[in-house]
Amino acid sequence: MPLRTETYDFDEEEQRLEDKLDELDDVLDDVDDADIRQRFENERPQLRAHLEGVRWARDEAYDAEYAPMWDADVDAVTFGGLTGGEFGALEDDVGEHGGGSGAVRVYQVAKGTVEAPYVDDSMGDDERIGTVSQLPVAYLKWARDRIDALTGVGGNGEMSFRALYEEIVENSQ
Structure with a gap:
């Protein structure tokens, strides 16, 4: 049972990510x-990848021949935060199979996806992992970020770029 779940509407996520990119440009x-x-510029590729993943899910996933597991045209997906036990099992599984950060991302999205066209309740862990591993990396990066936010305690803890910049400036004086 996930710590908490949230449904992510693709249009709203696209707007959130575009707003974050605009805020980043403003701070820069x-x-x-x-x-x-440089520290702030390093955020841009991740935000762009997340935006690409969201747009793919909304606009291309259902019609993509290379992604037959995405078998419904949907406007949103639901993710859940992992409990300590779920995350521990994920780390053990990945460690047993010699996986690195890419494998962790796949496993985390497989375990953290509650409702999406590419999974259903009848799937076992291995089938979920195999299916998720076939999705585009940009989508997986975005999904993992959202699952990470739900896995943490105390809300999503996202600091605005402006607040982060002001904290850096304050601490450097």
Whole structure:
């Protein structure tokens, strides 16, 4: 049973990610320090990948011949945060099979997906993992990020880029 679940509407997620990219650009307009600038610039590829994953899920997944496991045209998916036991089992499984961070991402999305066209309740863990491993990496990166947010305690804990920048500047003085 997940810690908590949340349904992510693809249109709302696209807007959230576009807003984060806009906020990042706004903060970068104020950054003079090269090291701080680089730290923020490093966020851009991840946000772009997440945006690409959300757009793929909304616009292409159902019609993609290479993704027959996505067998319904949907506007949203539901993810759940993993409990300590679920995450521990995930780490044990990945460790047994010699997997790295990419394998962890696949396992985490397989275990953290509650409702989506590519999974159903009749699937065992191995079938879920095999199915999820066939999805595009951009989608998996976005899904893992959302599952990570649900796995943490105390809400999603996302700090705005502006707040992070102000904290960095304050701590560097």
